[in-house]
Amino acid sequence: MQRRGSRGVQMPPLEEFPEGPRRTVLENLHALYRAADRPGVRTISDGLADGDFRATMNRTLVSQVFRGDQWPTAWQLDSLVRWLTRRAIDGRDPDAEANRFLALYQHAEVVGDLTSRAPVASRASLMVLCNTKLGLGVLLQDGTVLTRASLVTEDENSQPARRGLAVRAIDSSGPWTDADILWRDPELSGLAVLAPSSRVDGAAGARWGTVPPPGSRVRIYGVHDSRRGEGLHRIAGIWLAGTTMGPTGSDGGWQLDVSVPPDSDGMSPARIGNWLAGAAVLDESGRVVGVLSHQLPQTSFYWMTPFDVITAQVPSLARRR
Incomplete structure (x- = not known):
């Protein structure tokens, strides 16, 4: 769905969807979306349903694809590209655009890019x-670190480490940031919590x-x-x-x-x-x-x-x- 306070769906930031072949597909899709004057997700969904396209998409799915939450199928991407191209202000050719996006999509599939917005x-x-x-x-919200108890042992007797801990x-x-053991399950199959001496960069x-x-x-x-x-x-x-x-x-x-x-x-x-x-x-x-x-x-x-x-x-x- 469209975000409040902004016009149209927004490209996810790099820290949420890093560089890679899938981001390249998404960036190109957003460029085409802007050229089509940022239509609403309901308009896109209705347009796909009313036209002669290979796939239809409900408005939730359209929004998820543009936000990077859902990777489209090849037919869904083809349909989106062709519908947006017909609305684009610069007179692009729908077949040429569909072929260009298909090449980008296939590259992401071949290299095994599994990026999602996570x-x-x-x-x-x-x-x-x-x-x-x-x-x-795993860094916790309070700045402590959750790890495995088996990791923070110092010797074969499973004694907790007194030194040499860093994250x-x-x-x-x-x-590396020095850390101390804040809590440790005595069972090595359990967990431990570490307290770094300063914020972890x-x-x-x-x-x-x-x-x-x-x-x-x-x-x-x-x-x-x-x-x-x-x-x-x-x-x-x-x-x-x-x-x-x-x-x-x-x-x-x-x-x-x-x-x-x-x-x-x-x-x-x-x-x-x-x-x-x-x-x-x-x-x-x-x-x-x-x-x-x-x-x-x-x-x-x-x-x-x-x-x-x-x-x-x-x-x-x-x-x-």
């Missing part, structure tokens, strides 16, 4: 360093949500070491797509089937392994619905601790939602 929540994803051991965590945003080039607190039903799409922002031997500062961030499979076991964990884009330098969930423990799991709206706990070795199956279980383990978290 990546703003990636700024809640942190790297957590415990001496030489690296894991992931940093995955995509930040800034320094380039990071924002998580927005929480409930786990979507089985079969829903989720996304994970983690790290993989694509340039081994060059130090922790060379570790790269990576987006992964996942599907919720449902709760399994008595601990309330949910199973996920995880995949990586096909152009990810030979990476796979099996190769990335437990590098992802502690990573935020995001729903399609960008809310964090859980954190990854562990992987079935050498497979694409992971488990996450969902939000309701997290709040049961860390009761104070419910007040930070």
Whole structure:
């Protein structure tokens, strides 16, 4: 739907929909939308229904596509482009525009760009360093960091670390921020909360949500070491797509089937392994619905601790939602 106080639907900002082939499609669609004098979503929906187009779209879907919340099918995009082109002030050719958009769309599909309007929540994803051991965590709204209890152990006796703890945003080039253990579940399969000594540069607190039903799409922002031997500062961030499979076991964990884009330098969930423990799991709206706990070795199956279980383990978290 159109936003109050503005004319027409707006292009999502970079921090919510980052650069990539899908953003290129969306930017070109918005340019065509402006050339067509920013018609209302109801007008677009009615025009598609009344005309000879390959797809019809209700006004909610039209709005979702323009906001970046929904990736259109090829036929939906073709219909939108042809309808808008016929209204454009500069006399574009509908067939030429449809072919141009199809090429952009196919490029995004071929390279496996899975971006949706959720990546703003990636700024809640942190790297957590415990001496030489690296894991992931989630920045909470009060500035503390949620991570796995198994990460912040110092020796084989599972004693909590007294030193060597630091956190940093995955995509930040800034320094590591020292941190102390604020709370830690004595069970290594549980969680821990860290208190950074200062604000973590380039990071924002998580927005929480409930786990979507089985079969829903989720996304994970983690790290993989694509340039081994060059130090922790060379570790790269990576987006992964996942599907919720449902709760399994008595601990309330949910199973996920995880995949990586096909152009990810030979990476796979099996190769990335437990590098992802502690990573935020995001729903399609960008809310964090859980954190990854562990992987079935050498497979694409992971488990996450969902939000309701997290709040049961860390009761104070419910007040930070």
